[in-house]
Amino acid sequence: MENFSMQMPEFLLGGLKLTMAVPISWVITGIAILIMLFIRFAVKNFKEMPKGLQNVIELSVEMAEKAAKNRIHNRHFGAVVPYLLVLGIYIGLNAFFELLGITPSISSLSATLAMGLFTFIWINWYAFRVHGFFGRFAALARPMAFVAPFKIITDLAIPVSMACRLFGNMTAGIIVMTLIYSVVPVAIPSVLAVYFNIIHAVVQGYIFITLTLSFIEENIQE
Secondary structure, X not given: OOOOOOOOOEXXXXXXXXEOHHHHHHHHHHHHHHXXXXXXXXXXXXXXXXXXXXXXXXXXXXXXXXXXHHHOOOXXXXXXXXXXXXXXXXXXXXXHHHHOOOOOHHHOHHHHHHHXXXXXXXXXXXXXXXXXXXXXXXXXXXXXXXXXXXXXXXXXXXXXXXXXXXXXXXXXXXXXXXXXXXXXXXXXXXXXXXXXXXXXXXXXXXXXXXXXXXXXXXXXXX
């Protein structure tokens, strides 16, 4: 355990000190873009009776739409579906990289904080879209004006809370797998890796997406 460190290797780029989470994140983002472009062009060839890859794509979209509709009781619920799918693809690719023995980017706090900040921007964009510019600020002052500062502080804590939660849970999985590899036979870690690298990541992705929907729902309430 003494040799284990969650600090990723660092390197210099144009005088800036970066961790390996940055290039890993670039690679994962590039793969995610290619996947989405492939899906976009594959849609043109979709059949009325789905099968194979079309089944997977349609099921994923339907699940995202159902989750958004159940939590966001608003006609604009469809706008959040693409973002939920992007989150799912990104976290899923991180799990795949970890399965290959590559430290995932979301095991870095900077990466999860970036996800938290982007989610925070999305949550507020959605709130402004539903309430309007002045309506969004008026909602912060309900039911009484003096609660506005507390609501603002609570909102600002959202990205930090989401980032630390995802980072902590993913880091815990890596630490557990590191300990298991060091004390038990090879066959057992290979089985447990399926849980900690795939199922565990799916659970964390589900939690992150659910929290995103919960915060959107909270911020668009009348």
